[in-house]
Amino acid sequence: MSILVNKDSKIVVQGITGSEGQFHAGQMLDYGTNIVAGVTPGKGGQKTLDDRVPIFNSVEEAVEQTGADTSIIFVPPPFAAEAVIEASFAGIKVVVCITEGVPVHDMVKVKKVVDQNGTRLVGPNCPGIITVDECKLGIMPGFICKKGNIGVISKSGTLTYEAIDQLVNVGLGQTTAIGIGGDPIIGTTMKDCIELFEADPETKGIVVIGEIGGQMEIEAARWAKDNVTKPMVGFIAGQTAPPGRRMGHAGAIVSGGDDTAEAKMRILGECGIAVAESVADIGDLMKAAMEKF
Amino acid sequence: MKIHEYQGKKLFADFGMPVQDGYIFDKTEDAESTIKKVQQDFNTEDVVVKAQIHAGGRGKGGGVKYSPNFDKALENAQHILGMNLITHQTGESGQLVRKVYVTEAFDIAEEYYAAITLDRGKGMDVFMVSSEGGVEIEKVAAETPEKISKVWIDPLLGMKSFQARKLAYALGLTGDAFKAATKILMQMYHAYQSIDATIVEVNPLILTTDGRVVVLDAKVNLDDNALFRHKDIAAMRDLDEEDPNEVEAGKFNLNYIKLDGNVGCMVNGAGLAMATMDIIKLAGGEPANFLDVGGTASAETVKNGFRIILSDKNVKAVLINIFGGIVRCDRVANGVVQAVKEMGLKVPVVVRLEGTNAKEAQTILAESGVDIIPALGMKDAAQKVVNAALGN
Numbered sequence: 001m002s003i004l005v006n007k008d009s010k011i012v013v014q015g016i017t018g019s020e021g022q023f024h025a026g027q028m029l030d031y032g033t034n035i036v037a038g039v040t041p042g043k044g045g046q047k048t049l050d051d052r053v054p055i056f057n058s059v060e061e062a063v064e065q066t067g068a069d070t071s072i073i074f075v076p077p078p079f080a081a082e083a084v085i086e087a088s089f090a091g092i093k094v095v096v097c098i099t100e101g102v103p104v105h106d107m108v109k110v111k112k113v114v115d116q117n118g119t120r121l122v123g124p125n126c127p128g129i130i131t132v133d134e135c136k137l138g139i140m141p142g143f144i145c146k147k148g149n150i151g152v153i154s155k156s157g158t159l160t161y162e163a164i165d166q167l168v169n170v171g172l173g174q175t176t177a178i179g180i181g182g183d184p185i186i187g188t189t190m191k192d193c194i195e196l197f198e199a200d201p202e203t204k205g206i207v208v209i210g211e212i213g214g215q216m217e218i219e220a221a222r223w224a225k226d227n228v229t230k231p232m233v234g235f236i237a238g239q240t241a242p243p244g245r246r247m248g249h250a251g252a253i254v255s256g257g258d259d260t261a262e263a264k265m266r267i268l269g270e271c272g273i274a275v276a277e278s279v280a281d282i283g284d285l286m287k288a289a290m291e292k293f
Numbered sequence: 294m295k296i297h298e299y300q301g302k303k304l305f306a307d308f309g310m311p312v313q314d315g316y317i318f319d320k321t322e323d324a325e326s327t328i329k330k331v332q333q334d335f336n337t338e339d340v341v342v343k344a345q346i347h348a349g350g351r352g353k354g355g356g357v358k359y360s361p362n363f364d365k366a367l368e369n370a371q372h373i374l375g376m377n378l379i380t381h382q383t384g385e386s387g388q389l390v391r392k393v394y395v396t397e398a399f400d401i402a403e404e405y406y407a408a409i410t411l412d413r414g415k416g417m418d419v420f421m422v423s424s425e426g427g428v429e430i431e432k433v434a435a436e437t438p439e440k441i442s443k444v445w446i447d448p449l450l451g452m453k454s455f456q457a458r459k460l461a462y463a464l465g466l467t468g469d470a471f472k473a474a475t476k477i478l479m480q481m482y483h484a485y486q487s488i489d490a491t492i493v494e495v496n497p498l499i500l501t502t503d504g505r506v507v508v509l510d511a512k513v514n515l516d517d518n519a520l521f522r523h524k525d526i527a528a529m530r531d532l533d534e535e536d537p538n539e540v541e542a543g544k545f546n547l548n549y550i551k552l553d554g555n556v557g558c559m560v561n562g563a564g565l566a567m568a569t570m571d572i573i574k575l576a577g578g579e580p581a582n583f584l585d586v587g588g589t590a591s592a593e594t595v596k597n598g599f600r601i602i603l604s605d606k607n608v609k610a611v612l613i614n615i616f617g618g619i620v621r622c623d624r625v626a627n628g629v630v631q632a633v634k635e636m637g638l639k640v641p642v643v644v645r646l647e648g649t650n651a652k653e654a655q656t657i658l659a660e661s662g663v664d665i666i667p668a669l670g671m672k673d674a675a676q677k678v679v680n681a682a683l684g685n
Contacts, residue, residue, distance in 0.1 A: 023619075077518060077521070078521060078522070101518045102518060103489055103516050103518045103519035103522075104411060104489075104491065104516050104518065104519070105486065105489050105516065105519065106519075108411065108416060108417065108418065108448040109448045109449060111416045111448070112416070112447075112448045112449050113449070127618075139618065139619060140618055141617070141618040141619070141648055141649050143649075144618075144648060154564070155564060156562055156563060156564020156565065157562050157564070157565075157618070158560075158561055158562030158564065158565040158616040158618065159562060159564035159565045159568055160564075161616045161618055161647075161648060162565060162568070162616055162647075162671070165616070165647060165648070182563060182564065184411055184413050185411070185413065185416055209564070211563075211564055211567060212567070214413045214414070215413070215414050216413075219414070235568070237564045237565075237567035237568040237571065238567040238571070239570075239571040239574065240552070240567075240570045240571050240573075240574045240580055241567055241570070241583070242550075242552065244382070245550055247550065247563055247566070247567050247583055248548050248562075248563025248564075248566060248567075248583070248585045249563045249564070250517075250518065251413070252563060252564075252567070261571075277575065278571070278572055278575050278671075278672065279568040279569075279571065279572055279671055280572060280670060280671045280672035280675075
């Protein structure tokens with residue numbers, strides 16, 4: 001078991017002939033991901049990546065011809081919102097949007113549409129999802145992961161890799177690692193992921209990595225307090241970030257109240273999550289929590 | 294992206310909103326003619342002289358002056374242009390006033406507050422108004438939250454007139470002023486939507502003694518990610534209001550924010566960059582900056598990163614922390630070696646490379662002969678760079 005994606009997921013890559021799409025689709029195939037189709041309007045009927053993947057003009061066509069049920073999006077920011085909506089209307093169940101720089105007004109509408117259609121959107125501006133040894137649906141380096149029983153949720157890409165690396169170093173593998181993205185509006189929240197990991201029998205422990213800005217970590221922690229039976233470790237980046245400045249991610253800005261690192265760390269702690277004060281302690285804390293549990 | 298009040302009002306006016314308007318000048322010798330032109334064109338004796346900087350709190354800081362006649366206006370204008378305006382948003386160092394806005398003046402009966410921004414939690418835009426305008430809204434929110442009324446706007450439907458009416462009723466308006474305000478609030482929403490704003494704020498929105506509703510101030514922040522579809526608005530960017538190093542970094546797709554410490558850092562990824570700053574602090578140092586080099590850490594990126602970090606004279610040591618995913622560590626290592634050789638760095642450099650091709654990278658650094666301190670893991674890296682900054 002795992003969450004969201006596995007070896008049976010049938011992947012369609014939207015924007016497969018762009019430079020990002022080409023490179024990462026190749027990497028995903030090499031990892032063993034089950035890519036069944038690519039979409040680039042105007043290039044339908046062709047094949048790509050050494051003839052391994054057929055290209056379709058639309059997601060709808062790709063779904064009809066290949067039974068694709070999961071999509072990953074590499075199209076440029078001006079077209080990313082529509083790509084998500086296209087996938088949603090074509091009946092795709094899980095959509096991962098890697099694209100960075102999607103306008104927030106577009107995302108507000110997209111979020112409403114995917115919620116109405118019951119589509120699970122992850123991202124935008126995220127590294128994607130990896131279910132170890134089964135499906136790499138994203139841009140993360142697959143080789144750093146090891147199969148195991150920890151679920152990893154993070155707003156940030158390289159910080160996810162850092163956490164995975166530390167887990168592996170203390171002998172803990174992962175079921176699924178998911179980067180949810182650091183934009184103000186994202187499809188799948190931290191709480192959504194915790195809920196999925198809690199329900200997944202194979203996942204025995206959960207790492208959540210948040211950052212300054214917004215209320216998502218707090219909402220997740222409060223939900224976890226009443227609903228999660230598995231040990232959890234949390235880390236919040238941005239303890240030294242000055243208020244009012246956007247730290248890279250569009251959503252990573254302290255604008256007052258409970259969105260500082262300090263407040264989030266305190267509330268995570270109050271909700272029974274073991275909080276790593278230093279990023280270097282994530283692995284050790286998870287190991288300790290698993291042993292105690 | 295932030296823009297000035299006068300630019301925000303121009304955008305508002307394009308959507309039909311009645312704004313308090315006037316003219317801009319940026320040279321002392323133009324003060325006199327600008328004031329006279331406002332007096333003539335707006336048929337008014339008294340004017341308001343307003344400093345144009347991106348920070349809020351201008352009035353309290355002495356950057357906005359009501360001027361009953363020409364002589365007083367000229368005195369205020371000459372004083373405000375070139376002043377170092379300190380407000381709660383500029384920090385202690387203040388902000389130099391390079392542009393002054395001279396506007397018509399109104400006899401104010403009531404002051405209101407109106408703003409639209411994104412409610413991240415609800416995933417909807419929220420329109421807020423308050424009968425307590427002209428003061429800091431944070432204060433109203435903390436002390437008398439019942440005086441703020443909100444409506445949340447369905448993203449697919451847009452704002453509906455009943456919602457605008459609800460807000461106008463909440464301001465206590467009646468008759469023609471009610472109708473005028475309802476219209477203005479709808480126009481404000483259309484402006485917010487059309488220009489891809491992340492916030493539009495009018496504080497105050499006023500009711501004049503002769504019953505008109507007028508926009509007296511405009512705060513407009515735009516979504517950087519949407520500027521590609523608003524070339525005219527992108528051209529409003531005022532680089533004088535931004536940190537020159539941050540502007541320079543932006544040219545190379547580096548995301549740099551200057552801080553007050555002495556340990557510089559260069560990291561790939563925003564989250565890891567923040568976590569690196571945090572661990573520097575935990576190790577007893579103070580981060581000098583946030584710098585995310587993004588997904589492509591080439592020799593050129595590393596060189597530009599060094600240049601920008603070291604333009605801050607407080608920096609006593611630099612930490613490079615790269616977790617290679619798609620970025621290959623051997624390439625980063627080559628970039629570091631090349632940059633150090635070419636630039637002849639005067640401060641110690643600690644390098645931590647992990648992930649794709651990390652072993653090859655360590656060999657490259659070890660065999661390069663350049664004076665780099667290698668580190669294993671983030672804790673080790675932070676301790677080493679802090680020690681180096683302290684001169685140990």
